[in-house]
Amino acid sequence: MPTILEVNNLVTRFYTLDGVVHAVNGVSFHLEEGETLAIVGESGSGKSVTMMSILGLIPSPPGKIESGEAYLYDGYERRDLLKMSDAELREIRGGQIGFVFQDPISSLNPVLTIGEQIAESLVRHLGLSREEARDRTIELLDLVGIPDPKARYRNYPHQFSGGMRQRVMIAIAIACGPKIVIADEPTTALDVTIQAQIVELFLRLQKELGMAIIWITHDLAVVSGLADRVLVMYGGRVAEVAPVDDLYEQPRHPYTVGLLGALPRLDSRESRRLVSIQGAPPDLLIPLKHCPFAWRCEYAFDRCWEEIPTLQPAGLNRKVACFYDLERGKPRHD
Ligand SMILES: Nc1ncnc2c1ncn2[C@@H]1O[C@H](COP(=O)(O)OP(=O)(O)OP(=O)(O)O)[C@@H](O)[C@H]1O
Ligand SMILES: [Mg+2]
Known part of the structure; x- marks a missing residue:
């Protein structure tokens, strides 16, 4: 499939009173049309900051995108999201790129009806x-599985349950027929049965609408049922x-x-979640x-302490x- 998004060498830092937080340090990846790319990693590994950088949502100050490229492709044409003005980025967000975050209540405006939003x-x-x-809008509410959409159009966010609010967020994300939807832990705040329904909904929408999805999660069980590729x-x-x-x-x-718990077997992956690995993640300061x-690595040898x-x-x-x-059980020679 053709590439729709290509991120090269993204570096994002936060200049805080405690020092410089090296949040994203040269991240590169690509996303293909219609595929689902899962992004996994421990808390603080830079998953959200990577996505916020691409969407132009890094608070600045203290944040700063130091370098990198994030090309959004449209056929043979490509535009660098990191070089766009705020006005252009506002067009992209909710237009060509939809997004759904973990907490729908803080993303919805409490004084506007769901329909108006x-x-x-x-x-x-x-x-x-x-x-x-x-x-x-009424069609969209129906599409994301909200019962009685005509009446629900006039309701305010607080009149919806957590799961229903997340469906509304998804309706907003897909409203304009985006080519990409970025979902940052969209099910974390929901209970398990509702989580499964939201995952189902994404799968169905992707089949019907054909968009590519970037799905950030801690849940490897979700990843195995949802993703085409995984970025760790x-x-x-x-x-x-x-x-x-x-x-x-x-x-x-x-x-x-380590994340998979041990050298994993395919048949037992369904029940697998991220396990905690001994030791702490690096101090990003x-x-x-x-x-x-x-x-934290049991395979580390001299070179691992000398270069990145x-x-x-x-x-x-x-x-x-x-x-x-790991495959050959010895250092790589390159
Ligand atoms: N506004 C900010 N000011 C200072 N540091 C920040 C800010 N936002 C994020 N960071 C730091 O950037 C690093 C990466 O954070 P990020 O939110 O991307 O992690 P994450 O992988 O999404 O984690 P989680 O799984 O907990 O959501 C963290 O060390 C975080 O503290
Ligand atoms: Mg995050």
């Missing part, structure tokens, strides 16, 4: 008339990226091995000169940032 986006991005926007982040860097089955069958980064995972591994091809459609070759 969705319709507003349609008027602004697609130039629909008020009546057209209203009709389309650690310390503001990409540790590994691979097609989902390959990653579960044969993780190539010791951190991924200190710029690193060696592998960020070295002090960069992301290198490791098999078909796979990349890994590690000097140790």
Whole structure:
């Protein structure tokens, strides 16, 4: 599939009173049309900051995108999101790129009805008339599984349950027919049965509308049912990226091995969640000169303490940032 989004060497820092937080340190990845890319990694690994950087939502100050490119493709044309003005980015957000965050209540305006909030986006991005926007909004509410959409149009956010609010957020995200939807832990605040319904809803919408999805999560069970490829982040860097089955069958980064609990077997992946790995993630206030995972890694050798591994091809459609070759059980020579 053609590439729709290409991020190269993204570096984002926060200049705080405590010092410089090295939140994202040269992240590169691509997203293909219609695919689902899951992003996993411990808390603080830079998943949200990466997405916020692409969407132009980094608070500045204290945040600053130091370098990088984030190309959004439209056929053969491409535009760098990191070079766009605020006005252009507002057009993109909710237009070509929809997004859904963890907490729907803080993302919705409490004094506007649900219907008005969705319709507003349609008027602004697609130039629909008020009546057209209203009709389309009711269709959208129906599409995301909200019962009695005509009556619900006039309700305020507080009149919806958590799961229903998240459906509203999804309706807003897909309203303008985006090519990409970024979902940042969209089910974390919901209970397990509702989580499963929201995942189902995403799968159905993707089938019907064909958009690409970036899905950030801690839940590896969700990933296995949802993603085409998985990107593993650690310390503001990409540790590994691979097609989902390959990653579960044969993780190539010791951190991924740790995340999966042990060298995993494919048949038991359904019940697997991220397990905690001994030791703490790197202190992002200190710029690193060696592998960020070295002090937690049982395979670390001299080189891992001397330089930072960069992301290198490791098999078909796979990349890994590690000097140790887990498959062969010895250091890589490159
Ligand atoms: N506004 C900010 N000011 C200072 N530091 C920030 C700010 N926003 C994020 N950071 C820091 O950037 C780093 C990466 O944070 P980020 O939110 O991307 O992590 P994450 O991978 O999304 O974690 P989680 O799984 O908890 O959501 C963290 O160390 C965080 O404290
Ligand atoms: Mg986050």
